[in-house]
Amino acid sequence: MDRKRRSRRELYTKEICACSIFGAMNREGDRFTGEGVMKAIASMRVRGNGLGGGFAAYGIYPDHRDLYAFHLMFTGPTDPARRAAKQELEAFLARKFDVYFDEEIPTDDSVFVRDPPLLWRYFVLPRKEGEDAEMTEEEYIVREIMAVNSKIENAYVFSSGKNMGCFKGVAYPEEIGEYFMLDRLYRGHTWTVHGRFPTNTQAWWGGAHPFGLLDTTVVHNGEVSSYGTNRWYLEMYGYACTLQTDTEVIAYAADLLMRRQKLPIEIVAKILAPPIWAAIDRMDEKEKRLMTALRMTYGPLLMNGPFAVIIGETGRMIGLTDRIRLRPLTAATRGEIFYISSEEASIRLISPHLDRVWTPRGGEPVIAEMKGYEKGSEESYEKGSEKSYERIC
Template sequence: MPRNRRELYNKEICACSIFGAMNRDGERFNAAGVMKAIANMHVRGNGLGGGFAAYGIYPQYRDYYAFHLMFNGKTLQSQISAKAEFEQYLNQRFDVVHDEEIPHRPQTQLRDPPLIWRYFASPKKMGEDASLSDDEYVVRTVMQTNSRAEDAYIFSSGMNMGCFKGVGYPEEIGEYFMLDQLYSAYAWTAHGRFPTNTQAWWGGAHPFSLLDTSVVHNGEISSYGTNRWYLEMYGYACTLQTDTEVIAYAADLLLRRQRIPMEIVAKILAPPIWNAIDTMNEKEKKLFTTLRMVYGPLLMNGPFAIIIGQTGRLIGLTDRIRLRPITAATRGEMFYLSSEEASIRLISPELDSVWTPSGGEPVICELNSRRV
């Protein structure tokens, strides 16, 4: 009698879609092409998360921090109560010059949308906080809010940029927030999610953002526990229940607080293996050995491809053996990063250059004005 074949559960770990587009002259464009490109990778997601980050969208409030908040109470009244409580806290710490509900389509098929509000504000530092930089003051506000406030989460906190995300396919999220109609940006990133280890909820969708740094990610960070414990020593609280959150906070720690160049940050997050280090010349061997020793807990284990957005630049990076795909391309002053070349060619059929970045090697595109 033949044995019955037992079906084993196969976890899907190679999906998720990421996309980025930037005009190096700083010219702003709407989200229509980006939404079309990310929708072309529809099969890489399962409708449990999508989102966008956009840079240069608030020129009239460019000197103020733009806080995007979601209030997640189960009823509208609980959401309103959470909003009122947060505003009392915010007004003690910031001068708010404008606030409003983030515009969205009133009719939607999206599941359980929270109340989403935005505030434009400047720090009002007093007492012991007076010695902090404005950025550090904002980071502490974000961490305190997300770890202590009831049903209130700050998911975007940069200047002249913003994140828009939720539970749904990315094209649905783009349509919900009317990104192709209401906003123009010089750089966009986008994400289509296929959760593997964590629940699907609005705060857990990508991008993950802190100040002007945003991250979209395809893959799995198996070193999440170690990374998280290390970051907690520096005051970062991981509250959004998704492994990608540690990448955003690690980028903030290394790039902003410690002012380490991105080329070196890449070697911290995705360092060469020890066998490769052993074959280097003495100067390189000393550098990479030191990085492994000092920043070992920030090594991102597991397969990943990420796009990091910051004011004036986009950065693409994969794990050191390139287990997740990323393609880079240019056309004139446009620069693209994508999980699939087909999505780039869908909106820009003719390309000047297209290439596959090496594992662990960052691709960095900056505004021409920033490079000057």
């Protein structure tokens, strides 16, 4: 027997703690370019690997503020295939929407990105006729977006809100920002950004973050191990998960709970990242009944696995981690600017002197709202429950 022979044990090399997220909001509504957020996310380059990056920007289309801005990617293997997908998409839009303006999304071709698709934007309003006349605009748009993304080959709507847009692709995030010229062409009052390190899913343009539906966007660091259960639940409500990554379910869950069911974010946080049963047992009777009802009603939407997310909406930005905070998140303020990031260093890089810096608690949202933002149903929850979250108004 050869004594020199030894069995070799493969080391576990999967990277499970990377990805970077960053957000900045001016609560007065003043708009600023993407230059600062590009600099901030670039400082966390080591958390990604160049296989995905993207931005969501709010307030960037003031001249078309009353129209829905659809950002489309056409991803066929050849230019004729992409053009054919675009032609089919435009025939679809002609039947379903009034298109007021469209153009190719401007890009800087001197910036290297991997296999860029054909990128186009359309400013539209829904054309509801017949049985559809009773639907809300938003329900109509969501239904048609799901139809495009699941039925028109090589065509994907990746942004669909008013006066906002997502810009994403396969590269480091600062390279995506340069490719779309976000520091030169756009000014927004709220920006979120993501640097990706894919773990379980492929790197492609549609799978980059942010994920968005209407004006809700999500950037995510972590892994949703409950993806299958979450997806099956959302499909019962008409959502089609077509972008081949787990984060997509977070965006659709946020749309279902906050827009369709009009739940306040404080309740949504308890659905996505609920307290463990042992903690619920120690609550007072009123809170125990609420948490038990949420666990029983929305069990399939519990997001298993470690995560930190930034949810963007028009007029609001929300940070949330899993209940035991397995992914980092830091919040800060400087005057009317609110920041949230994977790392404090990236905030201080663009704003060295901060008024306040803190770490949000696991499972508890930190909420920044623009002045004049309408809270809606949040007030009823605040009046009836102990305030266990942070709201920056």
